[in-house]
Amino acid sequence: MPARPLNDVGRFHGTARFLWFVTMAFRSYIPGPPLGAFVEQFWLCSDAPARPGGQILPKGTIEFVVNLSENEIRVHDPARPDRCRRHAGAVVCGAYGGSFVTDHARRASIVGVHFRPGGAFPFLGVPAGELADTHVDLETLWGRSAAELRERLCAANTPAERFSLLERTLTARLNHMTGRHGSVPVALDAFERTGTTARVRDVARQVGLSQRRFIEVFAAEVGLTPKLYGRVRRFQRALALVKGVATPDWARVAPACGYFDQSHLIRDFRAFSSLTPEEYLDVRQRSAHALHNHVLQTG
DSSP: OOOEEOOOOOOTTSEEEEEEETTEEEEEEEOOTTGGGTEEEEEEEEEEOOEEEEEEOOOSOOEEEEESSSSOEEEEETTEEEEEEEEOSEEEEOOOSSOEEEEESSOEEEEEEEEOTTTTHHHHSSOGGGGTTOEEEHHHHHTHHHHHHHHHHHHOOSHHHHHHHHHHHHHHHHTTOOOOOTHHHHHHHHHHHTTTOOOHHHHHHHHTOOHHHHHHHHHHHHSSOHHHHHHHHHHHHHHHHHTTOSSOOHHHHHHHTTOSSHHHHHHHHHHHHSSOHHHHHHHHHHTTTSOTTEEEOOO
16 A cells, blocks of 8 residues: 555644555654754654664765664664674764665654755764764763753653754754864765766866865765765666656666666665665565665565
């Protein structure tokens, strides 16, 4: 059964949505200014059924995730699902250049902050590049205030209260934020406008930095090198283009997304999802009720 919109829950300072996935409720909230320049959305997944591992595909962005059901989050390497890294119930998911697997042994309720590309950097306290391809306990970065935030989120009674608490917390931290390098927003805009086909040396020249310095600055704030970021976003562009299409013409999808040819697209699909495009479509069909960017673990 497809997701069915139910109602709008009011605006706070932004926009909120309710969607229901069978027995799982998904709610999202888009904060207004000034936070909206850094955060794409807050989200809440409540009463998610127990399930096997779910593969999370890379997006080139950073996420804060808080498990409201238990004070633990488990992460697996898709290539070694027997290996499990256990984290506290509030974590920062760095920018990944590949997929990873999460699981919930019991029914779970999880709230998260999905940052815009480069948007998490001011709130981290460390370069985003240090968190690449890993999860880090939020308490490692924020100290005791991270555990206090989780406690307050668990005690809140409604999605509106939780979103409002997250918004107040992050907005307060803007007053003490680390300054952003002016070249990064310009570079991100250049990559998006050109469909991520802009060459790194050309963007470096555009922002007035040497190529080496530009790569250092970009990776420190975004979490990935410009080249890898462009590949991940191109992969996401392909996923978006085939969303809802039963039998896409991959030979046309490839050049439309900036790939040299179909074999180039297939290589990136394997690199980022361990699946061919056709395998992805099959798995995605069986993951019809999964959250965006999530697919069922194969094997």
